[in-house]
Amino acid sequence: MTATAPAAPGPVARPARAPRSPWLPVALVLVVAATWWAADGIGFDVVELIASLGRANRIVSEAFPPNWGFVDQTIRPLIETFQMAVIATVIGCGIGLPVAMLASGISNPNRPLLWIDRSVLAVVRAVPDIMYALIFVSALSVGPLPGVLALILFNIGVIGKLLSETIDGIDPGPLEAATAAGGSRLLVNRWAVLPQVLPNYVAYALYSFELNIRASAVIGLVGAGGLGQLLQTQRRFFHYDNQLMIIVELFALVVVIEMISVWLRRRLV
């Protein structure tokens, strides 16, 4: 492109700037106002914050180093956390599969049923897992059972949402083929829908297992078993070094499970 340059073009005019959205200043003002209102409401004060962080020395020195000797007592709750997550994932994902199929127009042509299933799913998802744990602990008293039940509901929400969206996007060809071959709705879903979404389903199940490990470590704070429950008791006695030990363990657990899960999912999808 070096040779035969045509008549030297004059300097190109600077292109016009794209017009700014008139909403930009309005949005900025609103954001600043909301921030001011919120900071005022919770008494947020950077100076005060730094001062109180400075006063935290005592706690920090009590917490460091973590009490490594406490590990013995964390093994059982750690295993319990894992057990809760396994049970809740298997049951929750098992129930989640039909719930997801009912929540997609592709696998469920029945409008009223579709609508009911989707509404239930929306409500189930709107309630945080720890609130389920609070309610189940209140009904069944302290232990891993209320935790497992809370996690199952949580999983149904996750799988129902993710998998139904995947089903919405599948290739309709196999469905038509199965229908043309005389398959009933159930058979069509089994042989035309399920094989298409199976890799995603397994990936979502792994993902929700990962979420469950995190969550089951936390919902124990309200008495639903696992590492969280141990953390709560250590909190009550202000054993900061033990608490730090649990937090370190929690961190390691989350990181390891995430690494395994990401690796497995990469192989799957």
Next chain:
Amino acid sequence: MTASVSQRPRRPAALGRNLAFLGVLLLLVVVVATIDLKLARLVDLPGQLASILGKMLLSPDTPYFGDAAALMVQSIQIAWIGTIMGAILSLPLGFLGAKNVTGGLMANGMRQLLNAIRAFPEIVLAIVFVAMIGLGPFAGTLAIGIHSIGTLGKLTAEVIEGIDPGPVEAARATGANQVQTLRWGVFPQVAPEIVAFWLYRFEINVRASAILGIVGAGGIGEALSQALVYRRYERAGMLIIVVVAATILIDVASGWLRRRIIEGGTKRGGTARRQPELIEVDPNVA
């Protein structure tokens, strides 16, 4: 062609799948056999649940609505300040964590740092901050803010890595320095998506801040756990109704805004690259 009855195609091999299925089943059996769930308690569940939910939903403590709403407002304020904190701090960290901006060691290190931050659930951070700076909304705000830095930083870095390199090259070709390239070549491409992430994070943070009170970090959660512990189900019902209603309202409003921002800002053939709901779900899945 001679008409021949076509053979039924062979079934695909399913050995690996069946083995995996068996493995999961085996794991489940082992776990169920070793955990002490006290399943006998399940007998009481339907009755108990019916009574609790009846009190909660059929006769909520309506006069308590004002107090419940005020506590929820505090939760929303905590979520807002936490989100602002996370947004401001995650932006530079996200840029530093993008391979096409810093590259190599810096990007990798930053990503590991962001992953490490993300690994602490908000409520665990809240426990730490409550211990350090005392009970109250401060601790909750910090917990939400720090956790948001991790998630938002990671997403920001990923969006930046997915940009069209054209504008960046164009900016370089005109002699722009590194900062100018980022400002005019990168930022305009990613701004709508990042702002949409912030809003999405705010929605998640509202949910999180509604429960942080359980460990004393401010907001509506403390009243809720107290009401349930002391079996004041009518009051708990009112609180849960307020939480769910506020959550759904904010989701709807923020979802509408996000759609406007993404659609109004996308000039790349309107490619909605990820479904908003899947953002949190880790791009490896979505």
